[in-house]
Amino acid sequence: MAENTHVVVVGGGYAGVMAANRLTQRDDVAxxxxxxxxxxxxxxxLHQLVGGSDAAVVDYREVLAEGVRLVAGTVARIDPGARRxxxxxxxxxxxxxxxxxxGSGSADPDVPGAAEFAHPIATLEEARRLRPVLDAAPKTAAVTVVGAGxxxxxxxxxxxxQGRAVTLVCGGVLGPYLHTRGRRSVAGRLAALGVSVLDGSRATVxxxxxxxxxxxxxxxxxxxxxxxxxGFGVPDLAARSGLSTDAVGRLLTDETLTSVDDDRIVAAGDSAAPSGLPLRMSCQAAMPLGARAADTVLSLIAGERPEPLKQSFGAQCISLGRRTGIFQFGNRSDVAVWLHVDGRLGARMKEAVCKGILKHLSDEAHRPGGYRLHRSKGNTSRQKALDAQQAPVRATTRPAA
Incomplete structure (x- = not known):
């Protein structure tokens, strides 16, 4: 009997869990x-954890396939030569x-005093540290949120x-992705909540x-x-391991998400830079990238040609408290269009998306291979950028391990 092929997935977020679940399609893959x-x-x-309305954690048994072995630990280094x-x-x-x-986390702020006195919330631990700080602060305490994404x-x-006095410092435009109409809607809701919005180039910290x-x-x-x-940053694991990265630290890959240095390493999610043209850091990109990464690995194991990336977007949803929100539609190239849904219906649509994320992962855990959202028509703007830089798709094949 042939020995199982062992695939290690480093990172258990949206992309990693999707990839791990999808890889269980083959009985001979561990x-x-x-x-x-x-x-x-x-x-x-995580913003709900900060506000006290959700714990922002889910038991892995709800989203991870039973056949996936979970190892609790942090990877300090990847050794491509030894494959370990x-x-x-x-x-x-x-x-x-x-x-x-x-995945990604908070970027190191280069603003004097930010690292010492400001509270980032890009990770679970950061959000948990902020929660008791807010609990200890009186409701009249001035709260400033820096960044208007x-x-x-x-x-x-x-x-x-919750009745807190909040100032939102944009450092530019409120909701840069939003269409002008959607931005007006968000600004109106923030004003109704009493948020003081400081925008424009001079409102930079x-x-x-x-x-x-x-x-x-x-x-x-x-x-x-x-x-x-x-801002967001990515862990420096790839760079520390001697692998090629972009300026931010994302692993450089070809259009099949295979590392430009090693055809046994495939990237997914916020830490991937396919052809040096990374996608927007988001759950909307992470899960399809996780599925694509798994498909690439399965193709390599089978000695087949992996398919190139075909990634498109459709919308961005933002909650505006527990009662309202906005669902901003966009085109496949991730450009916002005039259409949006706001108010209570916008909030319900955002909540449906949050629940749908877990359902996608759970469905893939129980029926691996069923996810299809990574097989879209692709992103026309990204394709034009690829054509402009004449980046060829590397067709990598390997015999089964």
């Missing part, structure tokens, strides 16, 4: 998921193929709905102190609690 936590983090609910990963604890795990899905908007609305946020135009915004949601 899958190990290495993740620092023993519970799945439902990251799109070394854990921070000192142990090692060997592999025949590896799926690199380490989805996380910043959702956090500001969540806290304002230049320093954070214990009790204030300083802006580029000289203003000083009082802030007893400063929440930092501006």
């Amino acid at each position: 899958v190990t998921l290495v993740n620092p936590r023993t519970a799945f983090v439902h990251r799109v609910r 990963v070394t854990l921070a604890s000192g142990g090692t795990v060997g592999y025949d193929y590896l799926v690199y899905a380490v 989805p996380t910043g908007i959702e956090t500001a609305a969540e806290l304002a709905e 230049t320093a954070v102190t214990r009790r204030a946020v300083r802006l580029a135009d000289g203003r000083e915004v009082p802030s007893d609690v400063t929440v930092w949601t501006a």
Whole structure:
């Protein structure tokens, strides 16, 4: 009997769980998921953890296939030559193929005082550290949220709905992805909640102190609690392991998500940079990328040609407290269009998306191979960028391990 092919998935977020589940289609493939936590983090609910309306964690038994071995640990280094990963604890795990899905977290802020006095919330641990800080602060305490992407908007609305005095510092445009009409809707809801929105190029944070946020135009915004949601970064595991990365640290791959350095390593999610043209960091991209990564590995095992990436988008949804939200439609190239749904229906649509994410993962755990959203018509703008840089799709084949 042929020995099983062992696939190690590094990272147990949306992309990693989708890839691990999908890999169980073959009985001769053994899958190990290495993740620092023993519970799945439902990251799109971290702002609710900060606001106290959700724990933002789910038991892995609800989303992970029974056949996947879960190893709780942090990977300190990947050794492509030996085909093994070394854990921070000192142990090692060997592999025949590896799926690199380490995700993203808070970017290191280069603003003076931000690292010391501001609270990031991109990870479960960060959100959990902020929660007691807010609990200890009086309701009259000034709260400043820095960054006006989805996380910043959702956090500001969540806290304002509780009656807190919230200022949202955009550092540019409120909701950069949103269409003008959608932006007006979000601004109106934030105003109704009492959020003070500071936007424009001069509303850029230049320093954070214990009790204030300083802006580029000289203003000083009082802030007893400063929440930092501006920007994301990726772990430096790939770089530390001697693998090629982009300037941010994402693993460089071809259009099949295979590493440009090693055809036994495939990337997925926020930490992947296919052809140096990474997709927007989001759950909407992560799960299809996880499915595509798994399909690439399965093709390589079978000695077949992997299919190239075909990734498209459709919308972005943002909650505005527990009672309202916005569902902003977009085209396949991830450009917002005039159509959006807001108000209570927008909130219900956002909640349906949050629940649907877990259902996609659970369905793939029980019926691997059933997920289809990564087989779209593709992103026309991205294809034009590929054509412009003349980046060929590398067709990599390998015999079964």
